[in-house]
Amino acid sequence: MSDRKYRQRGYQDDSRERENRGARPPKAPQERAPGRQLQDPSGPKTPNLMASHEVFRCTRCGNLLSLPVGSLEKCSRCGVDLHACIQCVSFDTSARWECTQSAQLAARVAPKDAANACPLFAPRTTVERQTSTPPSREPGGGGSSSSARKAFDDLFK
Numbered sequence: 001m002s003d004r005k006y007r008q009r010g011y012q013d014d015s016r017e018r019e020n021r022g023a024r025p026p027k028a029p030q031e032r033a034p035g036r037q038l039q040d041p042s043g044p045k046t047p048n049l050m051a052s053h054e055v056f057r058c059t060r061c062g063n064l065l066s067l068p069v070g071s072l073e074k075c076s077r078c079g080v081d082l083h084a085c086i087q088c089v090s091f092d093t094s095a096r097w098e099c100t101q102s103a104q105l106a107a108r109v110a111p112k113d114a115a116n117a118c119p120l121f122a123p124r125t126t127v128e129r130q131t132s133t134p135p136s137r138e139p140g141g142g143g144s145s146s147s148a149r150k151a152f153d154d155l156f157k
Contacts, residue, residue, distance in 0.1 A: 051130040056123050059086050060113075069123050072115065081115035082123075089122045 056065045063077040073082040085091050090100045097108040101120045109116050 052127050053130060054125050054127050056125050058082070059124070067123060067125070069121075071117065080113055083115050083117075083121060085109055085112040085116065085118070085121075087123055088118070088120075089124045090120060091124070 056067050057063065058065055058075040058078060058080060060080045061075065061078040063075055065082065069082045071083045075082060091098060092100050096102040097105060098112060099105060104120060109118060
């Protein structure tokens with residue numbers, strides 16, 4: 001009986017034992033036959049992505065706002081000040097003084113939703129996908145129902 005605990009081939013084998021058993025040398029890699037390649041040499045294809053645009057929205061009500069932001073501007077829907085900490089890119093409730101740029105601040109700015117003259121203010125913008133299409137301008141007040149009907153009819157021409 002062997003002194004080994006496990007008798008599987010390859011477990012703690014020496015190179016001499018492999019040679020004695022007639023181990024075959026590894027085969028050289030064969031070249032692929034001409035035909036379909038696995039991957040395009042220029043890289044992977046990108047999917048058709050929707051168009052996107054950068055927008056500035058009110059953090060309280062989500063109203064779409066225009067850039068640049070003036071120091072005394074307010075949201076037209078809810079009336080919150082736009083040049084305030086809650087509208088800033090650096091606003092972070094988990095950071096010291098609720099600002100990621102707190103090392104450059106001399107004192108805490110409070111309240112966070114009131115207008116201030118912070119020199120570090122940059123409006124928080126987001127990139128949104130354009131998921132809707134602009135309304136069509138068909139003569140006769142067509143609207144979307146007739147354009148949808150026309151698109152459906154065009155499928156079967």
